[in-house]
Amino acid sequence: MPLITVTYSSVRNEPSLKAEIASAVSDLTARILRKDPKVTAVIVKSVDAADWFAGGKSLAEQSLASFWLDVHVSEGTNTKDEKAAYLAALFQRMGELLGPLHEESYAHIDEVKGDAYGFGGLTQERRYIAGQLEVAPRKAAA
Structure with a gap:
C-alpha cells in the first residue's frame, strides 16, 4: 500500500509520459x-527543466533530465538488498523514460511505523493483526 510521489523534468513531453512513469514505478x-x-497510489508531477537546478545549473542548460x-x-517490510535493487532499477528505468539523467536524481524509501501509516x-x-487473527489456529473446546 505504498504512496509514491514522482517529480520529474525531461525534454520528453508526450501526454502519455506521466502514465508510463506511474506504470513503471508501480511495476x-x-x-x-x-x-x-x-x-499502490502514484502521484506524478512535471517540472520545467529551466526551474530544476542541479550542480548550480538548470537541467535545461545541461540538457539532462532528473527525478x-x-x-x-511499512517499516521492516523490505531488506537492504531489496531496497538497493529497487533504487538501481528505478534509476535505470527512469533514464529509459526521461532521457539522459543528471546524476543528482534521487529516490527515497520512507519506512514508516505500521501504527502511524x-x-x-x-x-x-x-x-497485520487482523490478518494474523484470521489465520490463527483455533483451540478445541474443552
Missing part, C-alpha cells in the same frame, strides 16, 4: 519491493 515496486499494485521519487512503505481508515498494524 518495479510490486516486483522488487513486493507491494500489491491494487493498493525525485519518494515512496512510503495506513489507508481506508486503518493502520497497517491493525491490518
